[in-house]
Amino acid sequence: MKYISEFREKNLVNRLSGRIAKVASKIKREIRLMEVCGTHAMAILRYGIKELLPPWIKLISGPGCPVCVTPNQYIDEACTYAKEGFLVTTFGDMMRVPGSRSSLVQEKAKGGKIKVVYSTMEALEIAELHPQEKVVFLGVGFETTAPTVATSLILAKKKKITNYMILSGHKLIPPAMEALLEEGEVKIDGFLCPGHVSAITGSQVYDFIARKFGVPCVVAGFEPVDILQGIYLLLCQIAKSEAKVENEYDRVVKPEGNLKARSLMEEVFRVEPSIWRGMGVIDKSGLEIRKEYSQHDVRARYPVKVTSSNNKKGCRCGEILKGVIEPPDCPLFGDVCNPSRPLGPCMVSIEGTCNIYYRFSSKVKI
Amino acid sequence: MKDVIRLAHGNGGKLSWQLIKEIFLPILSNPHLAPLRDSAIVEVEGKKIAFTTDSYVVKPIFFPGGDIGKLAISGTVNDLTVMGAKPLFISCGLIIEEGFPIPTLKRVITSLQETAKNVGVTVVTGDTKVVEKGSADEIFINTSGIGIVLPEANLDPERIKVGDHILINGSIGEHAIAVLSQRQELGFEVPAKSDCAPLFDLVNEIRSFLTCIKFMRDATRGGVAGVLNEIVQGEDFGIELWEDEIPVREETFAVCELLGLDPLYLANEGKILIFVEKERSLDLLSHLHHHPLGKDTRIIGEVVSEPRGKVYLETTIGTKRILDLLVEDQLPRIC
Numbered sequence: 110m111k112y113i114s115e116f117r118e119k120n121l122v123n124r125l126s127g128r129i130a131k132v133a134s135k136i137k138r139e140i141r142l143m144e145v146c147g148t149h150a151m152a153i154l155r156y157g158i159k160e161l162l163p164p165w166i167k168l169i170s171g172p173g174c175p176v177c178v179t180p181n182q183y184i185d186e187a188c189t190y191a192k193e194g195f196l197v198t199t200f201g202d203m204m205r206v207p208g209s210r211s212s213l214v215q216e217k218a219k220g221g222k223i224k225v226v227y228s229t230m231e232a233l234e235i236a237e238l239h240p241q242e243k244v245v246f247l248g249v250g251f252e253t254t255a256p257t258v259a260t261s262l263i264l265a266k267k268k269k270i271t272n273y274m275i276l277s278g279h280k281l282i283p284p285a286m287e288a289l290l291e292e293g294e295v296k297i298d299g300f301l302c303p304g305h306v307s308a309i310t311g312s313q314v315y316d317f318i319a320r321k322f323g324v325p326c327v328v329a330g331f332e333p334v335d336i337l338q339g340i341y342l343l344l345c346q347i348a349k350s351e352a353k354v355e356n357e358y359d360r361v362v363k364p365e366g367n368l369k370a371r372s373l374m375e376e377v378f379r380v381e382p383s384i385w386r387g388m389g390v391i392d393k394s395g396l397e398i399r400k401e402y403s404q405h406d407v408r409a410r411y412p413v414k415v416t417s418s419n420n421k422k423g424c425r426c427g428e429i430l431k432g433v434i435e436p437p438d439c440p441l442f443g444d445v446c447n448p449s450r451p452l453g454p455c456m457v458s459i460e461g462t463c464n465i466y467y468r469f470s471s472k473v474k475i
Numbered sequence: 476m477k478d479v480i481r482l483a484h485g486n487g488g489k490l491s492w493q494l495i496k497e498i499f500l501p502i503l504s505n506p507h508l509a510p511l512r513d514s515a516i517v518e519v520e521g522k523k524i525a526f527t528t529d530s531y532v533v534k535p536i537f538f539p540g541g542d543i544g545k546l547a548i549s550g551t552v553n554d555l556t557v558m559g560a561k562p563l564f565i566s567c568g569l570i571i572e573e574g575f576p577i578p579t580l581k582r583v584i585t586s587l588q589e590t591a592k593n594v595g596v597t598v599v600t601g602d603t604k605v606v607e608k609g610s611a612d613e614i615f616i617n618t619s620g621i622g623i624v625l626p627e628a629n630l631d632p633e634r635i636k637v638g639d640h641i642l643i644n645g646s647i648g649e650h651a652i653a654v655l656s657q658r659q660e661l662g663f664e665v666p667a668k669s670d671c672a673p674l675f676d677l678v679n680e681i682r683s684f685l686t687c688i689k690f691m692r693d694a695t696r697g698g699v700a701g702v703l704n705e706i707v708q709g710e711d712f713g714i715e716l717w718e719d720e721i722p723v724r725e726e727t728f729a730v731c732e733l734l735g736l737d738p739l740y741l742a743n744e745g746k747i748l749i750f751v752e753k754e755r756s757l758d759l760l761s762h763l764h765h766h767p768l769g770k771d772t773r774i775i776g777e778v779v780s781e782p783r784g785k786v787y788l789e790t791t792i793g794t795k796r797i798l799d800l801l802v803e804d805q806l807p808r809i810c
Binding site: 123161457 | 489792795797
């Protein structure tokens, strides 16, 4: 097994789309399946998966891009730390995300100390090598990134690297899925659950969604065959009016998840309410740093106040993140807002729905 | 922030084209420049001469499979080669940063000379400038090259017709991945080697096909997808590529998956795209297979009538997707 090419095999794909057509023919209404992961969104558009589905089976994108759901407030805080002379370290995709007034790229151009890193360990190393600097790492990401940040904090505490701090913007996916269903603005008939996040959380974490809301959930990987199999399983449940959690990605995801990673997160973070762009405050959806690690919590040690505004004229990222509209429905999409000149976060990040649409979907008929 | 040069202006994508169309072409306007080919073709006393120039700023200057010296010859030789020209003379301009070790300079120039010797070109003139520390990064090289267009060559994008086949002489993306693998911050090792090589010998091998070859381009900056997009722009044909047929080595594929890169957009330094009459493509293919630089040649696509001016990919799973020009470059200073 090479673990990639087998999952892009044409005959298998054809067989699966045949099966999907068969089960879909039993369902006579529009079905909306939501993925909540940028990697799923990208694979769906890159491989033209929508072409393989009957027209009444719709795939919609939810809040699956961590950079995109990060609210203006967070960017404003990060910019403030940069302005006040902190050395801000971040993954590259945060650089161009616009806050209320500025972005990290703009702060850097004005002389702010901002450095793009490729891992949390690199940020920790910078702190260790430059003890005179107050180094802040921008902890943005879902359950997948949080364990690596937790590890860096545990190491920092052990090695007494006290100038290494985190600005935590970590978020949890299942509470956002719950919030979408509770709000009810978008009709969702099934969730294609994210393979990477589930590798950490385990597939059990979605049980309450199936139980409480009667919405089927299938954990799926990121290859075309994975995604089609996930869609097929969801449609089978819908056809039989069932709602349960199934795991298509069992070569990676276990029901209980990655216990080691979960215990690292547990050690360092506590669950708190968190603000999501476009969705407001969602209960129990964010990770803040525990008291035991407060000397690495930049908010606890050096609190800053920011006044943030949420209005970007005409930008509809909030609705796109909730799956209410698709990127081409936004009047700014394409000409005014594009990857060279992004106005909203969904166009900045390569995991953002707008950016993915811009790159991979074309109005040209082929 | 708008009216300044950004890294993306140099990546051969949309912004590079904007510079060419809005600044260079209008100001420098002349008939030799206007076709915007890899080399200009000028006629001197009845002889067709190909003339080209290129600058090399690769970082790091040594990478698996090559170095900035080898690259500076290969790149310029290839720009002449794809015009059907036999490369003859090369100029070499160096911009060196203060503090650059002389033994390293010697290593670079030795590699440059070895490559030149192997392909049969001579470095006949040069220049050296040294700038203060920090004003350049180690060493930048500019080379210009002159070649004589082979009499049988009639390479012109105007000759491309619907049905023509497109060949590439081996697996793609290796130069970009090899250079990338040397950038420390990535923190993992990749067993990749750059494909950096001068290709004149390969083209010389298929000289007898030059009458039925319509057009050639080396797939450097912007990769296969970028270069093919430049070719179809504004034309009344499109290009269909077959993902199944495009050779990508296992390790390139793995790194791309890991980093979210698309091999179709990665730079090559030893790959040539050949447009040929469909009827002769299989013949040409087997000829190319005889040469060490062509043994992995594949027919990767064909010229189609619709959609005009677009390149699209028939994916491994049988769906279709447009391959657009690259907007933002993730990998600056790859060549």
